[in-house]
Amino acid sequence: MERVDHLAHERNKSEFDVDAMKIVWAGSPHAFELSDRISKLVASDPGFRKDNRTMLSRKDLFKNTLRKAAYAWKTIVDLHLSEEEAAKLRFYVDEPAYTDLHWGMFVPAIKGQGTDEQQQKWLPLAYKMQIIGCYAQTELGHGSNVQGLETTATFDPQTDEFIIHSPTLTSSKWWPGGLGKVATHAIAYARLIVGGRDYGVNGFIVQLRSLEDHSPLPGITVGDIGMKFGNGAYNTMDNGVLQFDHVRIPRDQMLMRVSQVTREGKYKQSDVPRQLVYGTMVYVRQTIVADASCALSRAVCIATRYSAVRRQFGSQNGGPETQVIDYKTQQSRLFPLLASAYAFRFIGEWLKWLYTDVTQRLQANDFSTLPEAHACTAGLKSLTTTATADGIEECRKLCGGHGYLCSSGLPELFAVYVPACTYEGDNTVLLLQVARFLMKTVSQLGVKKPVGTIGYMTRVDHLMQCRCGVQRAEDWLNPSALLEAFEARAARMSVACAQNLSNFDNPEEGFAELSADLVEAAVAHCQLIIVSKFIEKLQQEIPGKGVKQQLEVLCNIYTLFLLHKHQGDFLSTGCITPKHASLANDQLRSLYSQVRPNAIALVDAFNYTDHFLGSILGCYDGNVYPKLYEAAWEDPLNDSVVPDGYHQYIRPLLKQQIRTARL
Numbered sequence: 178m179e180r181v182d183h184l185a186h187e188r189n190k191s192e193f194d195v196d197a198m199k200i201v202w203a204g205s206p207h208a209f210e211l212s213d214r215i216s217k218l219v220a221s222d223p224g225f226r227k228d229n230r231t232m233l234s235r236k237d238l239f240k241n242t243l244r245k246a247a248y249a250w251k252t253i254v255d256l257h258l259s260e261e262e263a264a265k266l267r268f269y270v271d272e273p274a275y276t277d278l279h280w281g282m283f284v285p286a287i288k289g290q291g292t293d294e295q296q297q298k299w300l301p302l303a304y305k306m307q308i309i310g311c312y313a314q315t316e317l318g319h320g321s322n323v324q325g326l327e328t329t330a331t332f333d334p335q336t337d338e339f340i341i342h343s344p345t346l347t348s349s350k351w352w353p354g355g356l357g358k359v360a361t362h363a364i365a366y367a368r369l370i371v372g373g374r375d376y377g378v379n380g381f382i383v384q385l386r387s388l389e390d391h392s393p394l395p396g397i398t399v400g401d402i403g404m405k406f407g408n409g410a411y412n413t414m415d416n417g418v419l420q421f422d423h424v425r426i427p428r429d430q431m432l433m434r435v436s437q438v439t440r441e442g443k444y445k446q447s448d449v450p451r452q453l454v455y456g457t458m459v460y461v462r463q464t465i466v467a468d469a470s471c472a473l474s475r476a477v478c479i480a481t482r483y484s485a486v487r488r489q490f491g492s493q494n495g496g497p498e499t500q501v502i503d504y505k506t507q508q509s510r511l512f513p514l515l516a517s518a519y520a521f522r523f524i525g526e527w528l529k530w531l532y533t534d535v536t537q538r539l540q541a542n543d544f545s546t547l548p549e550a551h552a553c554t555a556g557l558k559s560l561t562t563t564a565t566a567d568g569i570e571e572c573r574k575l576c577g578g579h580g581y582l583c584s585s586g587l588p589e590l591f592a593v594y595v596p597a598c599t600y601e602g603d604n605t606v607l608l609l610q611v612a613r614f615l616m617k618t619v620s621q622l623g624v625k626k627p628v629g630t631i632g633y634m635t636r637v638d639h640l641m642q643c644r645c646g647v648q649r650a651e652d653w654l655n656p657s658a659l660l661e662a663f664e665a666r667a668a669r670m671s672v673a674c675a676q677n678l679s680n681f682d683n684p685e686e687g688f689a690e691l692s693a694d695l696v697e698a699a700v701a702h703c704q705l706i707i708v709s710k711f712i713e714k715l716q717q718e719i720p721g722k723g724v725k726q727q728l729e730v731l732c733n734i735y736t737l738f739l740l741h742k743h744q745g746d747f748l749s750t751g752c753i754t755p756k757h758a759s760l761a762n763d764q765l766r767s768l769y770s771q772v773r774p775n776a777i778a779l780v781d782a783f784n785y786t787d788h789f790l791g792s793i794l795g796c797y798d799g800n801v802y803p804k805l806y807e808a809a810w811e812d813p814l815n816d817s818v819v820p821d822g823y824h825q826y827i828r829p830l831l832k833q834q835i836r837t838a839r840l
């Protein structure tokens with residue numbers, strides 16, 4: 178049967194080279210080729226089907242995830258996939274699994290915090306999956322407050338071992354992914370006790386389960402913590418609970434890059450900063466920022482394609498009704514999300530560069546950029562995950578009633594994504610870290626020159642009093658005008674917080690009292706980073722007909738949308754006047770009209786297969802209605818015409834004889 182492309186008329190409207198944009202989105206021709214090849218490989222293999230996920234019981238769902246993870250591993254081995262190809266394959270398999278934590282946290286923790294000898298011993302086993310690891314930091318009683326963890330690791334000089342113990346109920350490890358049913362080993366975080374003295378939290382490699390029959394080792398109590406939000410969704414993951422009852426491990430299983438305990442029971446601190454114990458979190462936050470654009474672009478692709486297919490009202494003389502994408506309200510909700518997906522893509526790329534840079538510096542014992550890397554990863558993780566979770570939900574609403582169907586893919590995407598606002602650091606707690614960094618920067622102005630993402634603070638005197646020069650709506654397209662407005666807002670909000678803090682005798686009390694304002698200042702700073710990196714990206718040469726122009730439109734939409742949304746900040750700090758705000762809004766409307774003919778092509782540039790999208794509403798050919806109709810009949814509830822339970826619960830109701838006059 179010939180495949181009809183119901184969105185062909187939309188694709189014909191586009192004004193730029195979509196193939197060139199695909200390469201910009203992927204990051205390079207190599208990245209595009211890799212993504213394209215692996216996503217098609219996964220999509221064409223029935224072993225990776227995922228369309229029944231929301232209908233399975235937890236046990237069946239979990240077993241199916243185990244099957245897929247094993248099948249993915251077999252594919253990787255059989256096809257001799259490289260590390261890069263294997264990571265892409267896991268990404269396109271698109272099912273949260275214990276392997277995410279094994280590859281995403283267990284391996285990086287050993288790499289980042291283990292000594293050379295420890296890496297040589299443990300990494301080959303982990304790379305071959307002869308051991309499976311998880312990252313066991315959070316406890317029932319403490320997640321954000323890492324210093325408050327209660328699990329202990331007490332050195333026993335008699336036997337040259339650590340005794341790992343959970344002294345209280347609240348010290349039970351709680352949440353680690355992969356722990357519940359699969360992991361054979363954990364990086365467990367515990368308070369290091371040597372000679373009766375507490376040296377704070379450190380990581381330890383602890384075996385949990387037998388490598389022969391998977392039973393928990395003596396002293397280990399372990400299981401799953403139960404069902405989580407949503408059907409299917411993150412329930413493919415075995416988040417676990419774990420208690421240690423005086424479990425003994427050899428001394429050399431303490432991760433010893435940051436600090437060491439000698440055979441004689443002496444504690445030694447290396448010359449690397451203690452904060453490197455938190456290094457795995459910095460790494461994962463960086464990957465979460467890169468992933469935010471993937472999750473948001475998926476939702477936006479679905480909502481954009483469906484908005485072009487869906488028609489409501491406006492038929493003239495019996496002609497077709499209006500495509501909902503042509504309503505200005507739909508555009509003003511959808512296009513900023515499309516622009517955000519691109520903005521997050523580029524900030525993810527930049528953050529990866531920053532992380533690589535700081536890692537190289539750390540290896541050369543240069544720790545100077547660590548505070549900035551921590552602030553950037555923490556702040557951008559917070560900002561992008563909050564916007565993405567909200568954006569996915571907005572996309573569901575943009576799809577009207579059909580968005581609420583599991584077959585739209587949006588409910589599961591939301592349920593899988595939303596914990597990203599909490600895991601790897603609660604988003605508010607992370608913004609408070611950024612605020613601390615900003616307050617420190619302001620307090621050291623004149624003493625220490627701010628560089629990198631806080632470099633704009635060197636011009637604080639100018640930024641505190643500059644006036645916006647915009648006179649016509651088009652003036653808002655000038656990158657300098659945009660940048661200055663965002664810099665002035667961020668600087669003024671930070672300086673105002675610092676001034677208010679100075680009124681408190683006790684700085685910690687002041688910080689707690691002003692924390693809501695501090696979070697807003699942190700948001701302003703992080704938005705400035707995203708805006709400035711998007712603008713910087715556009716200063717590079719970008720090949721392909723019309724590609725750069727489209728990206729300029731998206732950059733302006735992203736920036737002016739933020740300005741519009743946060744105009745309270747911009748007005749109250751005096752960075753702009755109401756007239757400027759109104760001109761910005763006029764410009765935004767005009768940009769929506771410019772992006773409209775290119776909207777479908779801009780989401781095609783994500784190059785997602787229908788398998789990866791997992792959405793009838795977002796399918797490439799736009800043939801939505803027949804597919805929705807067919808899918809309905811495949812629901813298990815429609816296996817029989819008369820439902821189970823009819824004779825028990827419906828028929829007796831219908832047949833009841835009630836002799837009440839009123840009824």
Ligand SMILES: CCCCCCCCCC/C=C\CCCCCCCCCC(=O)SCCNC(=O)CCNC(=O)[C@H](O)C(C)(C)COP(=O)(O)OP(=O)(O)OC[C@H]1O[C@@H](n2cnc3c(N)ncnc32)[C@H](O)[C@@H]1OP(=O)(O)O
Pocket residue numbers: 271272273277281312314315320321322323324354409410411452453455456458459464465468469471472547548551589590593594597599600601602603606607610613
């Ligand atoms: C089915 C459909 C499929 C659909 C798929 C959709 C697509 C999905 C995309 C998925 C995306 C990604 C997947 C990735 C997989 C992820 C899987 C989940 C993994 C989750 C794992 C976890 O959650 S692990 C646990 C994480 N825990 C935390 O993050 C805890 C948060 N708390 C902290 O980090 C800290 O405790 C604190 C920073 C908040 C406070 O610490 P502390 O008490 O020590 O703090 P101080 O404030 O006193 O700080 C001391 C100084 O240290 C500096 N600091 C703090 N942290 C760091 C750091 N990390 N690095 C460097 N420096 C740091 C701090 O700034 C202080 O400095 P000074 O002020 O200079 O003293």
Ligand SMILES: Cc1cc2nc3c(=O)[nH]c(=O)nc-3n(C[C@H](O)[C@H](O)[C@H](O)COP(=O)(O)OP(=O)(O)OC[C@H]3O[C@@H](n4cnc5c(N)ncnc54)[C@H](O)[C@@H]3O)c2cc1C
Pocket residue numbers: 278312313314315318319320321322351352353354411416596599600601602603604605606609
């Ligand atoms: C799906 C999922 C997977 C996870 N996977 C893992 C894993 O693999 N390994 C692991 O170790 N952990 C894991 N976690 C745990 C996760 O890292 C923690 O839940 C997270 O760090 C938040 O900590 P918390 O639960 O203690 O939140 P809390 O700190 O209890 O937060 C509760 C509320 O208090 C607020 N709050 C807390 N402190 C402050 C403060 N100082 N100032 C202002 N407000 C504050 C927060 O903003 C929030 O609103 C996972 C969690 C989830 C949901």
